[in-house]
Amino acid sequence: MQNTLRRTLVAAALGGVCALPLAALVLPTHAQNAPVPIAIDNFTFNPQKLTVKAGTTVTWTNMDDIPHAIAAVSKQFKSKTLDTDDAYSFTFTTPGSYEYFCSLHPHMTGTVVVEAAAGENTTR
Amino acid sequence: MRDVEEDGLNRRKVLECMTWVGTGVLWTIAGGVPRSAGLIERASAQEMRGLTFLQISDSHIGFDKPANPNARGTLEEAVGKINAMPAKPSFMLHTGDISHLSKVSEFDDADRIISQTRLDVHYVPGEHDFLDEDRKLYRERYGRGSKGAGWYSFDAGGVHFIGLVNVVDLKAGGLGNLGADQLAWLAADVKDRSASTPIVVFAHIPLWTVYPEWGWGTEDGGRALELLKRFGSVTVLNGHIHQVMQKVEGNVAFHTARSTAFPQPAPGTAPSPGPMKVPDDKLRSVLGVASINFVQGKERLAIIDAPLQG
Numbered sequence: 001m002q003n004t005l006r007r008t009l010v011a012a013a014l015g016g017v018c019a020l021p022l023a024a025l026v027l028p029t030h031a032q033n034a035p036v037p038i039a040i041d042n043f044t045f046n047p048q049k050l051t052v053k054a055g056t057t058v059t060w061t062n063m064d065d066i067p068h069a070i071a072a073v074s075k076q077f078k079s080k081t082l083d084t085d086d087a088y089s090f091t092f093t094t095p096g097s098y099e100y101f102c103s104l105h106p107h108m109t110g111t112v113v114v115e116a117a118a119g120e121n122t123t124r
Numbered sequence: 125m126r127d128v129e130e131d132g133l134n135r136r137k138v139l140e141c142m143t144w145v146g147t148g149v150l151w152t153i154a155g156g157v158p159r160s161a162g163l164i165e166r167a168s169a170q171e172m173r174g175l176t177f178l179q180i181s182d183s184h185i186g187f188d189k190p191a192n193p194n195a196r197g198t199l200e201e202a203v204g205k206i207n208a209m210p211a212k213p214s215f216m217l218h219t220g221d222i223s224h225l226s227k228v229s230e231f232d233d234a235d236r237i238i239s240q241t242r243l244d245v246h247y248v249p250g251e252h253d254f255l256d257e258d259r260k261l262y263r264e265r266y267g268r269g270s271k272g273a274g275w276y277s278f279d280a281g282g283v284h285f286i287g288l289v290n291v292v293d294l295k296a297g298g299l300g301n302l303g304a305d306q307l308a309w310l311a312a313d314v315k316d317r318s319a320s321t322p323i324v325v326f327a328h329i330p331l332w333t334v335y336p337e338w339g340w341g342t343e344d345g346g347r348a349l350e351l352l353k354r355f356g357s358v359t360v361l362n363g364h365i366h367q368v369m370q371k372v373e374g375n376v377a378f379h380t381a382r383s384t385a386f387p388q389p390a391p392g393t394a395p396s397p398g399p400m401k402v403p404d405d406k407l408r409s410v411l412g413v414a415s416i417n418f419v420q421g422k423e424r425l426a427i428i429d430a431p432l433q434g
Contacts, residue, residue: 042396043338065189065399067225067255073296081255083225084189101296104251107339109297 035059035089038110040068040082040102045110054095054117061087071103078103174419175281178206178216178243179326181363181413182383184252185234186224191399192407195224195385199237201432202384202413206241213415214280216243219363219381220250220291220328226261235265249274250328250364251291259292275306277313283418284317286310288327290342300329300342300364307344311351322357322418324425330362332371332378335391340365349376357423361416365397368414368429379427382412408433 035057039046041064052058062068062082070079070088076098079088092098092114102108180202187195206213218238223230238245247266254262254273263274270276273289288310290300302310314323325331331348333341342348352358358376366383367390386399387410394400402410412431419426 043398044396064396065191067252069255071296080257081225099296103294104255105339106294106296106298107336 037061039063040108043068043102043105043108045108048109049111049113051113051115052092054093054114055091056114057089057091058112059087059089061085067104068108069103070100073099073101174417174422175283176211176213176415176417177280178213179219179361179363179381179414179416180206180216180238180384181219181328181381182221182250182366182385183218183234183238184221184224184383184385185237186227186230187385187399189386189399191386191401192411196233196237198408198411198432199234199384201408202411203237203240205430205432206243206413209415213243216241216245217285217287217326217361218245218247219326219361220248221252221363221383222247222250222262222266224252224385226253226255228261231261231265246278246285246287246326247274248287248327249289249291251294254291271309272303272305275309281418282420283322283324284314286313286323286325288325288331288348290327290329290331290345295343298343299333299336299339300327300331300345302342302344302348307347307351310348314351314355317355319354320356322359322423322425323352323355324359324361324416325352326361328362329364330369330378330380331360332373334365334369334380338391338397340391340397352376357425359416359425359427361414367410370427375423377424379414381414382410382429382431384411384413384432387411406434 036050036052036059038050038058038060040060040062043064050058060070060079060082062084065084067081067083069081070077072078077090082088092112095114095116098112098114100110100112183199184195185199192198222234249262249266267274273292275287275289277284277286279285288302288306290302292301293303294301325348329342330340331342331345335341356375360376360378362380363383365380366386366388367380368382369380371378387402388397389400409431412429415428415430417426
């Protein structure tokens with residue numbers, strides 16, 4: 001927390017040319033990571049496996065005539081029940097492999113693989 | 125199989141499971157093979173002695189999609205059909221998915237319509253009945269006196285009825301789930317009962333593996349059946365798949381009931397499960413309720429699946 005706060009302050013203070021790359025590090029929903037969709041269609045997640053950079057927001061939308069709900073196996077994220085056309089978004093900030101399933105229809109499974117954002121290693 | 129034949133159980137354990145089809149032809153399922161056995165009126169009149177109860181399932185009150193824009197209306201029709209039965213059944217089982225989205229208004233409407241049967245109703249929850257944040261609406265309305273997530277048992281007409289919950293704590297990639305607590309309760313519940321007590325188990329998701337690719341089965345259903353193995357007559361009644369399916373395995377007869385809201389495709393005949401749109405004039409032929417008759421001394425319960433129409 002301390003670290004993130006300090007970096008944010010530095011980014012704010014520097015401004016100008018330096019602000020862009022620093023902002024990409026500290027603001028998880030920066031514009032370069034536009035939300036990536038996953039469709040829930042015919043009781044499947046499409047794409048079933050999705051790879052994104054850290055900081056990307058993923059949005060699930062239920063296209064079925066039956067409700068579904070997103071639940072991470074690790075319990076790190078969980079949606080409320082999604083009726084037809086409802087959507088749920090989660091922003092993945094930490095690299096890793098995230099397995100999830102539909103908590104109503106658990107045979108429906110998917111994975112989001114989150115890769116380190118470009119330049120992230122330099123700040124560790 | 126060999127054991128079964130040596131015991132001569134194949135004859136005694138024939139499933140007298142009758143499906144009320146279109147023109148009133150009665151089907152007897154013997155060893156899983158259906159054959160026509162005569163006219164429904166005559167045969168059902170003979171069977172309608174002993175304990176008769178109903179199974180209703182998957183009302184999905186609140187569902188309004190093209191597969192059936194009026195799930196309330198078709199439940200009302202089912203209730204009308206129940207009220208028109210010549211002999212009043214003793215009670216009704218509801219095998220879950222009372223509501224579509226666990227909304228108060230949906231449960232209210234379901235209760236208002238179902239209460240018009242003036243029958244005692246024994247419920248088990250479907251996954252659609254546990255969608256409110258605290259999962260408390262179902263428990264408050266239907267789960268009084270039950271254990272855990274809503275399991276319980278009761279006795280009627282010499283039969284021991286066991287209502288199970290297999291729609292909570294579902295695991296990724298898995299099927300329906302009973303869990304260790306419920307299995308321990310079940311073991312204790314049946315422990316001191318005579319093996320000659322007829323058992324009826326009812327739960328939302330099929331306890332047997334109907335089609336795992338679509339999640340139609342219960343992960344630890346086999347463990348529940350293991351606990352019931354010593355009983356001479358076990359009937360398992362489920363919903364969830366919105367179509368009639370039946371199977372006999374040893375002393376156990378499995379049966380799933382139709383929905384009153386919308387049909388689902390037969391396993392593997394569509395890209396996925398889910399509401400299936402049929403022509404409007406066909407809808408009522410794929411919705412319905414089941415009537416179950418038990419005669420003391422007969423090991424198999426007779427089940428008649430009555431569509432709303434046709």
